Structures are given as C-alpha cells and as structure tokens.
Amino acid sequence: xxxxxxxxxxxxxxxxxxxxxxxxxxxxxxxxxxxxxxxxxxxxxxxxxxxxxxxxxxxxxxxxxxxxxxxxxxxxxxxxxxxxxxxxxxxxxxxxxxxxxxxxxxxxxxxxxxxxxxxxxxxxxxxxxxxxxxxxxxxxxxxxxxxxxxxxxxxx
Numbered sequence: 001x002x003x004x005x006x007x008x009x010x011x012x013x014x015x016x017x018x019x020x021x022x023x024x025x026x027x028x029x030x031x032x033x034x035x036x037x038x039x040x041x042x043x044x045x046x047x048x049x050x051x052x053x054x055x056x057x058x059x060x061x062x063x064x065x066x067x068x069x070x071x072x073x074x075x076x077x078x079x080x081x082x083x084x085x086x087x088x089x090x091x092x093x094x095x096x097x098x099x100x101x102x103x104x105x106x107x108x109x110x111x112x113x114x115x116x117x118x119x120x121x122x123x124x125x126x127x128x129x130x131x132x133x134x135x136x137x138x139x140x141x142x143x144x145x146x147x148x149x150x151x152x153x154x155x156x
Contacts, residue, residue: 086113
C-alpha cells in the first residue's frame, strides 16, 4: 500500500477518535443533547407545560424503592396503559407511550426507559424520589390537571 494512503488512513482514524474524545469531554453526544451541565443537560423540561391527556384509558403510575443488597437502591415502576419507548424519546407525542423522569429532592437524576432503575447513590438523610411519566416530547403527562407523578420517601 502506498505510504501516503497509509498515512491518510492513520490520520483519519486518530483524528476521528480525537474529535470524539474532545466532543465527549465537552458533554456533546451523538443523541443530539448537550450533557455538559449535568445529568439533565441544559434542557429545562420541568419548565415545559404539562401535556393534558384524556382520563379515559389514561396511564397509571406507582413506584417502590428497595435497598440494593450490594450498593445503592433499586426503583421499580408499575405502569398501566403506557409503553416505554426509548426509540422515540425527543420526538413527537404518541398517546400511551414515552418515558419517565426521576428526581431526588427536586433534582433530576435520569430518564427511565423501563420499569426498573438502579440508583448508585442518593443524597444523605431523608430523600424524596419523585417519578413522572413523560411524553416522547418530555412534557409531563397530566390527567384532569393532575400530573402523573408519584413521590416515594427514602430513609438514607
């Protein structure tokens, strides 16, 4: 193989890798979100108006928290009339699907794309975990003006 072609290939490989490393170190990911400002990125989904959905066949949400035998906590969600759809996150609302957001003492920890989630650690002391059901568009779902949200106290 011609030496110039080999040097071009090496340059492309290392240049691409370096570019990805630089982007990742700045919080830029391939999912189209800027994650540089923490777990929730710089998007303030909490400021979005809730999405009112009809009461008939509306989703329901319940949550339980279990101390993990090794470390942290395990969060279990029970939902009805709702399908987790990570493939459609950040897209348009589709009735009956979306994801959940989990908060500890009001601070967003993560998006949940399924019914179980492991929390590595929680703040010290008494913690309130809030879980919301959200549309693909990240709007919190609400029925008759009440958000689809549950709160679970945790003694840490």
